[in-house]
Amino acid sequence: MSKVIVIGAGPMGLAAAYYAARAGHQVEVVEASDRPGGMAAHFDFGGLSLERFYHFCCRSDVDTLELMAELDMTARMRWVETSMGYFIDGRLHRFGDPISLLLFPPLGPIEKLRYGLMAFFSTKRSDWSRLDQISAREWFIGWCGKRVYEKLWRPLFHLKFYEFADQVSAAWVWQRIKRLGNSRKSLFQEELGYIEGGTQSLVDSLVGAIERLGGVIRLNTPAKRIVIEAGRVSGVEVTGGDILAAGNVISTAPLPYIPGLLENGAPDLADVYRGFDNVGVACVIHRLRRSVTPNFWVNISDPAIEIPGFVEFSNLRPTDDTIVYVPYYMPASHPKFTWSDKALADESFAYLQRVNPALSELDRVDSHVGRLRYAQPVCDVGFAARIPPFITPVAGLMIADTAFYYPEDRGVSESIKFAKRMVAALGDTTGT
Numbered sequence: 001m002s003k004v005i006v007i008g009a010g011p012m013g014l015a016a017a018y019y020a021a022r023a024g025h026q027v028e029v030v031e032a033s034d035r036p037g038g039m040a041a042h043f044d045f046g047g048l049s050l051e052r053f054y055h056f057c058c059r060s061d062v063d064t065l066e067l068m069a070e071l072d073m074t075a076r077m078r079w080v081e082t083s084m085g086y087f088i089d090g091r092l093h094r095f096g097d098p099i100s101l102l103l104f105p106p107l108g109p110i111e112k113l114r115y116g117l118m119a120f121f122s123t124k125r126s127d128w129s130r131l132d133q134i135s136a137r138e139w140f141i142g143w144c145g146k147r148v149y150e151k152l153w154r155p156l157f158h159l160k161f162y163e164f165a166d167q168v169s170a171a172w173v174w175q176r177i178k179r180l181g182n183s184r185k186s187l188f189q190e191e192l193g194y195i196e197g198g199t200q201s202l203v204d205s206l207v208g209a210i211e212r213l214g215g216v217i218r219l220n221t222p223a224k225r226i227v228i229e230a231g232r233v234s235g236v237e238v239t240g241g242d243i244l245a246a247g248n249v250i251s252t253a254p255l256p257y258i259p260g261l262l263e264n265g266a267p268d269l270a271d272v273y274r275g276f277d278n279v280g281v282a283c284v285i286h287r288l289r290r291s292v293t294p295n296f297w298v299n300i301s302d303p304a305i306e307i308p309g310f311v312e313f314s315n316l317r318p319t320d321d322t323i324v325y326v327p328y329y330m331p332a333s334h335p336k337f338t339w340s341d342k343a344l345a346d347e348s349f350a351y352l353q354r355v356n357p358a359l360s361e362l363d364r365v366d367s368h369v370g371r372l373r374y375a376q377p378v379c380d381v382g383f384a385a386r387i388p389p390f391i392t393p394v395a396g397l398m399i400a401d402t403a404f405y406y407p408e409d410r411g412v413s414e415s416i417k418f419a420k421r422m423v424a425a426l427g428d429t430t431g432t
C-alpha cells in the first residue's frame, strides 16, 4: 500500500482520506483553512455551533447515510417535514406540492398543469444527455412557457448566476428538481434531514476515524505546488517550502485553484483546468427573536428584492432563536461581494421585513456573514464534455471538485460518493 496525500479537508477530501486509510494506505491530508469541513464547516455563533452555510440532507443522500452507518452515526440523522414558500406579487404563498400549485394565484390553469407535469416528469426521468445540450432557460420555456419562466425562474437564476444565468444547463437544474422532488414523505409532504449537532458531527467523526486509522490531518497547511517528476507525482509542496513526499495525490480543492498548483511542473496540464467559471457567496445568517415564516425555504420573485430567497434553518433544526440564512450568490467580481458584513446584514434584514412586516429591529439578536470566492461551479450547456477525467495523465495524480459529479449539484453526499470512486481508482493511476 502506498502513501496518499489528500489536498483539502472538505467532505470529499475527508471521505477520500477515510476510504483510503480504511483500504490500508498511509494518508496525510493538507488543508488550507484552520478547520476541517470545507463548505460544510461550522463556526461558533455566540455559543451555537452552526454551519457557515445552511446544510440539509435529502432522502436520496445514500452515500452520506451509508457513511454515517459505518461511523455508527445513524441515530443522529433527523428527518423533518418541511415546506416551501414563494414570495411573489407582494404576498407569501405556499409552494412545492400539488395542492399549493393548484392554489397558486400567479399562474393560470394551463400554466399550473404544464408546471406540474414538468415537476412530475423530472422526478421520473433518468436520461439527461439531451438536457446537457440545452440551457435551463430553453428547457423551462419549453415546458411552462415564457411568462412562467420570466415570473418564477428568471429572477432566481439571474440573482444567482448573473451574467452566466442564460448559459446554465438544463441537466444541472433538472437534477436539483429531481433530488428535492424525491425527498418526500408523500406526494404532498416534503421531508428533509439534518444531522444532530450539524454537519460538524459528521466532520468530527470522519476526522476521528481517519486518525484512528493512522492518518494525519494538517490544518493551516495550504498546498502550494503538486510536485511532478518524470510524468509521475512525487509529493506536495506546502507553505514554508516543505515537500511532503507521496506516490499518490488526490486533490479536492476547488478547480480555480488547480492551475496555480500545477503551473510549475505541468504547465500544459494546468491549462486544462482554466476557464471553469464559479460564482461566490456572501451568506448572511440572522439570529432573530421571532420566526419569519413557517417554511424552510422561501423563494422570492420581486423586483424590489435583490435576493432569490432565504432559508429559515430553525424550521429544520430546532434552535433556541430563529436562524435564517440569506445567501447572496454572485460572481466575486460583483460590487456587492465586497460590501461590509453590516451592509449585507442590514439589506437582507430589510428584505425579510418585506416578507414579514411584523419583524422589527428589536427582533435582531445577531448576524454573521460567511464568504466564499468559489461556492458554485457554473455548469453551462455541454458541460459534460468539458469535465476533464479525474485520473490525470500524471501517474498517481487525481483531481476533482464538486463540478466533477455534474449534473448533480454540489452536495455532501455527492462529494462522498465521488471520493469513493477516486479511492477505488488509486491502483489505476499509472499515467499516460
Ligand SMILES: Cc1cc2nc3c(=O)[nH]c(=O)nc-3n(C[C@H](O)[C@H](O)[C@H](O)COP(=O)(O)OP(=O)(O)OC[C@H]3O[C@@H](n4cnc5c(N)ncnc54)[C@H](O)[C@@H]3O)c2cc1C
Pocket (backbone or CB within 6 Å): 007, 008, 009, 010, 011, 012, 013, 014, 030, 031, 032, 033, 036, 037, 038, 039, 040, 053, 054, 055, 056, 057, 221, 222, 223, 224, 252, 253, 254, 257, 281, 283, 327, 372, 375, 401, 402, 409, 410, 411, 412, 413, 415
Ligand atoms: C451556501 C451553500 C449551501 C450548501 N448547502 C448544502 C446542503 O444543504 N446540502 C448539501 O449536501 N450540500 C450543501 N452545500 C454543498 C456542500 O457544502 C459541498 O458540496 C461540499 O462541502 C463539497 O465538499 P468538497 O470537499 O468537495 O469541497 P469543499 O467543501 O469546497 O472543500 C475543499 C477544501 O479544499 C481546501 N483547499 C482549497 N485550496 C487548498 C489548498 N491549496 N491546499 C489545501 N487545501 C485547500 C478548502 O479550504 C476546503 O476546505 C452547500 C454549499 C454552499 C456554499
